Every structure is written in structure tokens, then in C-alpha cells.
Amino acid sequence: MRLWSRELWRIIWLAFLGMCLGWLLGYPGFGLAAGLTLCLVYQLRQLRALFKWLTLNPHDEPPAATGMWGELFDRLYRYQKSQRITQSRLRATLARIQESSEAMRDSVVMLDRHGDLEWWNSAATDMLGLQTAHDRGQHITNLLRDPRFISYFNAREYSEPLTLTSPIDERRILQYQITLYGDDERLVMARDITRLHRLEQMRRDFVANVSHELRTPLTVLSGYLETYGDLKEMLPPRLSKGIGQMEEQTKRMQSLVNDLLLLSRLEIDRGGEDHQPLEVGSMLESIRRDALALSNQQHSVQVALECEARLVGSEQELRSAISNLAFNAVRYTPEGSQITLRWVALSNGSACIEVDDDGEGIDPVHIPRLTERFYRVDKGRSTATGGTGLGLAIVKHVLLRHDAQLQVESLPGEGALFRCVFPPSRVVNS
Numbered sequence: 001m002r003l004w005s006r007e008l009w010r011i012i013w014l015a016f017l018g019m020c021l022g023w024l025l026g027y028p029g030f031g032l033a034a035g036l037t038l039c040l041v042y043q044l045r046q047l048r049a050l051f052k053w054l055t056l057n058p059h060d061e062p063p064a065a066t067g068m069w070g071e072l073f074d075r076l077y078r079y080q081k082s083q084r085i086t087q088s089r090l091r092a093t094l095a096r097i098q099e100s101s102e103a104m105r106d107s108v109v110m111l112d113r114h115g116d117l118e119w120w121n122s123a124a125t126d127m128l129g130l131q132t133a134h135d136r137g138q139h140i141t142n143l144l145r146d147p148r149f150i151s152y153f154n155a156r157e158y159s160e161p162l163t164l165t166s167p168i169d170e171r172r173i174l175q176y177q178i179t180l181y182g183d184d185e186r187l188v189m190a191r192d193i194t195r196l197h198r199l200e201q202m203r204r205d206f207v208a209n210v211s212h213e214l215r216t217p218l219t220v221l222s223g224y225l226e227t228y229g230d231l232k233e234m235l236p237p238r239l240s241k242g243i244g245q246m247e248e249q250t251k252r253m254q255s256l257v258n259d260l261l262l263l264s265r266l267e268i269d270r271g272g273e274d275h276q277p278l279e280v281g282s283m284l285e286s287i288r289r290d291a292l293a294l295s296n297q298q299h300s301v302q303v304a305l306e307c308e309a310r311l312v313g314s315e316q317e318l319r320s321a322i323s324n325l326a327f328n329a330v331r332y333t334p335e336g337s338q339i340t341l342r343w344v345a346l347s348n349g350s351a352c353i354e355v356d357d358d359g360e361g362i363d364p365v366h367i368p369r370l371t372e373r374f375y376r377v378d379k380g381r382s383t384a385t386g387g388t389g390l391g392l393a394i395v396k397h398v399l400l401r402h403d404a405q406l407q408v409e410s411l412p413g414e415g416a417l418f419r420c421v422f423p424p425s426r427v428v429n430s
């Protein structure tokens, strides 16, 4: 403010001086005009100096000036200097981030809010085939054209990663994960999981082959044991007891091998060929009869149909999954328990099959792990009931192949409810 009033005084002084001189010469008006013109010339010269400095040599020292103009030059100079320091700091940080992303083995691709490519590291060039010069600014789906990637990208639901082969090398398996950040921008990360994938494949093949190879010797063993079992009365008691136990264990091994083979098949082949609209009521009715036969009519098993729609899926797979749930309900509840198989329509167009019992229930700590292979709540009891520990793992896989989810609700002493929720795309109104 002081500078401003000093500048004002300077103008008033010059105008006054001009007027006094003009008055002495007999032309006060001309003197005043001359004084004001002098002021204007001074201001215009400073303005020109500022313009020249900012346009020609903005990095040089500012032009020398006094008063308000001098202060203005100084402040502009200081501001410019601090901006330059901030800029170089930002540039260094950006370079460090780019360097570290560059050093990453995973592909990193930055997209703007429209999905156009902004920046990527050299791993992305190697894995996805992005070319620095002409791919910048292109939409990602013009370069990664697999329909599965396009629908994953457009769905904007990135909680689960997507696994695909590399667009430039069929032998490489990549796992894509997209993250939304900033102003609707996206970061696409791709990771080479070829080795992991191969190991997983080897594990699956190994389990499938071993299970398959075990089938024949087990059939031979159980055949002989059955024959010896028929001759039990002719054998000494110790031997006949042993044969009985061997028969029992061979049966267990056979169901274990069958379940392992079923799981391998569910994992290996993609499925979907035999999917068709099914009458859930008749399927539940036949599962009810099987469950009653397993329980030796000692449980009360009912079917409740609260939905008229049909379910699109594989009859064989769904029957096996729901039978597993129903047989578990028989095996893990005491005699006389009430078991209900329900087909229910949900409000959003989806529907679910529920298997509900009023048995001893399951402690909630076990629920998240129930679908793991060989996970048992009570190991001794499970073995006694003839369980293989693979039942719920099979259920989970079958449901995955039907875009469905398994929900379990249970409390100790209050029974258990297993709910298979199918999306609207699987429910057709007949």
C-alpha cells in the first residue's frame, strides 16, 4: 500500500511541477499536460521492459527499476524461481516413479479417462506389444481386442483379475488387473503367470491321472473282497472281520477316487455344452427320494417349490451338487431331523435352491473354510459318516460353472442352511 501511495504521489508531483513551470511560462494547462505525459512515458517504458523480460529472457535477472515497478519485478522473479524449483522437484519425482515402473517385471499401462493410452513401461511393450510411437493416444480396446478383455474393461467391476493369453504370444498366460484412480483414469497391470499356470495344470493332470490309474486296481480289489465276503462263514472270525474292514475301506477309497475324478473334470473342461432349462421341482423330488433312502427313512425330507421358473444348467452337475448338500444334511443331523429342499424366487430376478436342516449346525468360524478340499469340522465324525471331504468343494465348482454362489448360514444347535444363488440370466420363466 505504501508503494502504491508513493507511486501516486510521484504522478501528483510531476503533474504539479509541470503545472508550476507552465504557470511561470504563462501556460499552466500545457505544463500539467506535459507533466502527465512524462508520467505516462515512464509507465509505458516499464511496461515494455516487463514485456521484453517475460517474453525474451524470462530466466534472466529482472530489469532494474525502483518503486512499485521494482517491487513487481522482484516478486515476479521470486515467484518464477520458486515455480522452477517445484517443477524440477516434480520432474525428479516423476522420473523416479517412471524408473521404478520401468524396472518392474509386470506391465503397467496408464490410461486417461476415455481409456486412451497415456504411458506404459517396457514390460508392457514386451508382453502386450504396445509400440511407443504410434500407440500413444489409441484406445486400449483397439490394441487388446480379446472380447473377454473388452467386456472386463467396460464392466468397470475389477475386484477379480482376468486371465488371458498374451495378444502377441499365445504361449504366455497373463493376468490382468485394472485399478480406477484420480479423475476416472485407469491403471492396467498385467502379470505373466505362465509358470504358475503350468504348475497348476501339472497338479490337475497329476491328480486326474493318479485317480484314473487307481480305479482299476480298486475295482479288482473290491471284486475279490466281495467274493471273499460271500464266503465269510467259512473263514475264521479274525479273517472275516479283516475282510469286512477291507471292504469298507475299499469303498471309501473308491468314492474318494470318484470325487477326485469328478473335481478334476469340473476343473479341466470348460463345460456349458449340456446346459438347458431344467424343471427344478422334479430334480429336487428325485434327490429327496435318494436322501430318504440314504437316511433309511429316519429323517423327514420335504420339497418346497416357491418359484415356477426353470433353471438353465447341466442337470447332471446340478443334481450332483444338490445331492451332496442333501446327503450332508442327512449325514450330519440326528435321526428324526427335518430337512427341506426349497426352490425360491428372489426379488431381483435371481433364484436360489436351499437345503435347510434343523440339526446341530456349524460353528461360524468353520464356514469360510467349508468348501476347501478335505476340510472337515469334526474329522472323526466325517470319516464315520463316509464323507470324503470333497463334497462341498464339488458343490462350489459346479456353482462356479453356473455363475452361482454358495451361501452358508448356520449357528451351533440351530441347524444349517446352504443356499445356491443363481443369477437372473440362469432363471427362465416358462
Ligand code: ADP
Pocket: 324, 328, 329, 332, 333, 357, 359, 360, 361, 362, 370, 371, 375, 376, 377, 378, 382, 383, 386, 387, 388, 389, 390, 391, 392, 393, 416
Ligand atoms: P464331507 O465329505 O466330510 O462331508 P463336505 O465337503 O461335504 O465333506 O463337508 C465339509 C464339512 O462340513 C463336513 O465335514 C461337515 O463337518 C460340515 N457339514 C456339511 N454339511 C453339514 C450340515 N448340513 N450340518 C452340519 N455340518 C455340515
